[in-house]
Amino acid sequence: MFSQWAKLWVLTIILLMSTFAHSSAFEIKSKYTTIIYNNKKELRQFNNDIYMGKYSRILLNNNVETSVDELIVKIDWIVDRVKSILKMSPEKIGFKIAICPSSEAVIKAYKIVYGKDTRYKAFYAPQINTVFFSTTDMELRVVAHEFAHVIMEHYFQTSPPKIIHELLARYAEKHITD
Numbered sequence: 774m775f776s777q778w779a780k781l782w783v784l785t786i787i788l789l790m791s792t793f794a795h796s797s798a799f800e801i802k803s804k805y806t807t808i809i810y811n812n813k814k815e816l817r818q819f820n821n822d823i824y825m826g827k828y829s830r831i832l833l834n835n836n837v838e839t840s841v842d843e844l845i846v847k848i849d850w851i852v853d854r855v856k857s858i859l860k861m862s863p864e865k866i867g868f869k870i871a872i873c874p875s876s877e878a879v880i881k882a883y884k885i886v887y888g889k890d891t892r893y894k895a896f897y898a899p900q901i902n903t904v905f906f907s908t909t910d911m912e913l914r915v916v917a918h919e920f921a922h923v924i925m926e927h928y929f930q931t932s933p934p935k936i937i938h939e940l941l942a943r944y945a946e947k948h949i950t951d
């Protein structure tokens with residue numbers, strides 16, 4: 774019989790294979806995340822979508838040369854900032870980010886994980902500890918919202934009720950640009 778872990782592993786593989794059906798996926802690592810993506814073009818597009826506004830200066834202080842460097846700095850900075858907005862510092866945070874080629878691919882991934890339809894353009898699946906984003910139509914606020922879900926899952930021993938999860942994620946989303 775499959776252990777719970779083995780089941781989740783199989784689910785992750787199926788999901789990644791179907792999300793990234795057309796090519797072998799690549800991955801890069803940041804302090805908190807493993808970012809899985811199809812190709813450089815999609816990675817660049819995702820990075821460009823995350824406009825940091827007045828916080829763009831963080832890129833100047835961090836020896837950023839390529840879009841990969843830039844994305845890694847942004848992602849880890851957003852995790853830290855959401856931790857401080859929520860005043861939650863889990864001992865250890867580590868999760869995966871899957872950059873999907875389109876919003877349809879995000880919807881398809883959601884259907885595989887939850888067996889139902891959605892209109893979300895991004896979501897976090899705690900079962901496989903992965904955030905799904907689309908390369909199109911992404912923005913800082915959405916990233917902050919999903920990271921808040923990740924941080925709460927890592928912070929609380931028992932996951933809080935859905936409404937609390939959602940309210941706090943919206944709170945982080947609202948304050949990320951303060």
Ligand SMILES: [Zn+2]
Binds near residue numbers: 938939942
């Ligand atoms: Zn949410």
